[in-house]
Amino acid sequence: IEPSKIELLYDYKASTPYISGYLKTYIVLPCREYTQEQLEIILLHEITHSKQKGMFLRYVTELCVSIHFFNPVTWIYRSRLHYWEEYMCDYEIINKMGNLDYYFHVIEEIANHKFGENILGLGLAKEDIKNRRNMMKKSYKMKNKIELEWL
Numbered sequence: 395i396e397p398s399k400i401e402l403l404y405d406y407k408a409s410t411p412y413i414s415g416y417l418k419t420y421i422v423l424p425c426r427e428y429t430q431e432q433l434e435i436i437l438l439h440e441i442t443h444s445k446q447k448g449m450f451l452r453y454v455t456e457l458c459v460s461i462h463f464f465n466p467v468t469w470i471y472r473s474r475l476h477y478w479e480e481y482m483c484d485y486e487i488i489n490k491m492g493n494l495d496y497y498f499h500v501i502e503e504i505a506n507h508k509f510g511e512n513i514l515g516l517g518l519a520k521e522d523i524k525n526r527r528n529m530m531k532k533s534y535k536m537k538n539k540i541e542l543e544w545l
Contacts, residue, residue: 399419400419400440400444402421402423403421406425408422408425411424412440413440419444421436421437432503439487442483442486443479443483446482446483455468455471455475456472458471481530484526488534494530501523502520
């Protein structure tokens with residue numbers, strides 16, 4: 395999907411930026427002010443999700459959880475799918491940017507912003523960000539080690 399075909403929306407009820415839509419793609423931002431660097435990272439992150447075309451699988455997973463809400467396997471699958479979607483997105487962005495610390499610094503700034511009484515939701519919980527950062531560090535150490543071994 396081309397970035398020009400993605401519509402940007404603001405939502406007073408949204409607690410975290412997210413991408414939505416299958417035939418028409420929307421990036422939804424919570425209503426608040428963003429710095430230039432925050433907007434760049436948010437848009438880059440959400441457009442990367444769009445390019446990876448995981449929305450169909452996410453909708454199927456949500457349907458499975460709705461129908462089989464009593465089955466813990468569907469909840470675990472949804473959780474793992476979300477985790478790996480975020481991992482793939484982070485990995486691709488950091489590969490392009492080359493600056494892991496800057497990327498996660500901006501993500502943490504966004505996560506620290508409070509919306510009323512709620513802190514940003516599922517994708518931006520502080521512990522999740524910490525785990526995502528650590529996983530990226532491990533991945534890049536492994537990548538660099540493998541590259542050095544090939545030289």
